[in-house]
Amino acid sequence: MLGHEVYRGSSYGPWHPLRVPRVSTVMDLSRALGWLPRDRFLRSPRAKPEALHLWHTPAYVDALARAEAAGTVDDPTRARHGLGTTSNPVFAEVWRRPATSAGASLLAGNLLRDGGIVHHPGGGTHHAFPDRAAGFCYLNDPVLTILSLRRNGARRIAYVDIDAHHGDGVEHAFAADPDTLLISVHEERRWPFTGHLADRGIGQTFNLPLPRGSHDGDAAHLRDRLIAPLLERMAPDAIVLQCGADAVEEDPLSRLAWSNRAHEGIVRRLMGLAPRLVVLGGGGYNPWSVGRCWTLVWAALSGADVPDRLPPEAEDVLRGLEWRGARAGRTPPEHWFTSLRDAGRGDRPSPEVEARVEALMTRDDVLIPA
Numbered sequence: 002m003l004g005h006e007v008y009r010g011s012s013y014g015p016w017h018p019l020r021v022p023r024v025s026t027v028m029d030l031s032r033a034l035g036w037l038p039r040d041r042f043l044r045s046p047r048a049k050p051e052a053l054h055l056w057h058t059p060a061y062v063d064a065l066a067r068a069e070a071a072g073t074v075d076d077p078t079r080a081r082h083g084l085g086t087t088s089n090p091v092f093a094e095v096w097r098r099p100a101t102s103a104g105a106s107l108l109a110g111n112l113l114r115d116g117g118i119v120h121h122p123g124g125g126t127h128h129a130f131p132d133r134a135a136g137f138c139y140l141n142d143p144v145l146t147i148l149s150l151r152r153n154g155a156r157r158i159a160y161v162d163i164d165a166h167h168g169d170g171v172e173h174a175f176a177a178d179p180d181t182l183l184i185s186v187h188e189e190r191r192w193p194f195t196g197h198l199a200d201r202g203i204g205q206t207f208n209l210p211l212p213r214g215s216h217d218g219d220a221a222h223l224r225d226r227l228i229a230p231l232l233e234r235m236a237p238d239a240i241v242l243q244c245g246a247d248a249v250e251e252d253p254l255s256r257l258a259w260s261n262r263a264h265e266g267i268v269r270r271l272m273g274l275a276p277r278l279v280v281l282g283g284g285g286y287n288p289w290s291v292g293r294c295w296t297l298v299w300a301a302l303s304g305a306d307v308p309d310r311l312p313p314e315a316e317d318v319l320r321g322l323e324w325r326g327a328r329a330g331r332t333p334p335e336h337w338f339t340s341l342r343d344a345g346r347g348d349r350p351s352p353e354v355e356a357r358v359e360a361l362m363t364r365d366d367v368l369i370p371a
């Protein structure tokens with residue numbers, strides 16, 4: 002696992018959805034469970050500005066670094082680069098935090114030169130564009146992960162995005178690249194309002210919008226009938242999974258109804274489908290849901306057995322969380338403290354999801370490079 006203390010206590014602001022602790026919870030829970038010994042953890046390096054020019058414009062990287070130093074941005078910078086807005090505020094670590102996440106993504110490719118698995122829960126900021134911030138994302142570390150893997154010998158790369166929001170920045174980067182398979186599963190009619198079922202790119206782009214209320218039965222269906230078959234057909238050199246936790250039912254920013262078993266099941270299915278696997282974080286705005294989900298993901302990746310009832314040290318981590326300003330934060334249910342794995346929610350896929358998966362899998366233009 003790649004992590005860092007910069008995420009602890011860092012907040013986008015008292016009213017922003019990203020005011021909640023996430024990566025620090027995953028690190029604390031994993032340590033409390035004995036799943037994160039020293040030899041399984043690496044401190045993320047902070048990317049140097051020049052390293053980010055691999056995809057981001059020098060003017061934008063410079064503006065982002067200056068925003069942290071100055072604590073503010075001027076109007077032209079706000080207009081040009083999307084910094085200092087409600088979604089993408091100038092907060093205390095506005096340069097260090099994304100640069101650390103990007104540094105881990107750049108390192109992931111080097112670490113996986115000869116194969117293996119990296120979990121980078123601070124990554125997954127899939128909405129950033131080369132010259133601007135968007136959707137709480139300042140630097141696009143999924144794009145940097147893919148480019149780093151490619152520099153380290155992986156040519157054909159599959160990007161799978163199960164965040165509740167469409168991975169628009171990553172699609173922008175690789176929409177015309179025949180060596181990158183793009184699969185994004187997201188809630189329909191939700192920001193950024195891109196990622197339609199009919200969007201094909203050059204034949205390697207697969208967008209599956211999900212109806213409101215989509216549950217574990219739908220997630221299992223798209224895992225077994227869309228993601229796994231496409232990946233088996235492609236046989237990629239590497240898989241990058243953006244594992245946003247905002248499709249979980251208790252998340253405040255989506256109306257999907259997955260349990261964290263859906264995420265776990267997809268992660269377990271992807272393991273072994275390519276010699277290299279990078280699992281990133283992403284959205285997730287309920288501190289209990291996101292901490293439990295990504296710790297469960299780490300258990301899958303690291304081969305740990307998940308107990309039905311958490312030991313007291315782990316329970317203490319969850320009882321110590323706060324979710325200020327959210328009604329659900331005042332009365333968290335007991336199982337948010339005492340367990341990692343949710344109860345399942347739904348087992349049969351809905352007819353709409355079945356039909357959409359079928360539409361994607363019977364496309365006549367599917368171009369999966371060999």
Ligand SMILES: [Zn+2]
Pocket residue numbers: 164165166245247283284285
């Ligand atoms: Zn999201």
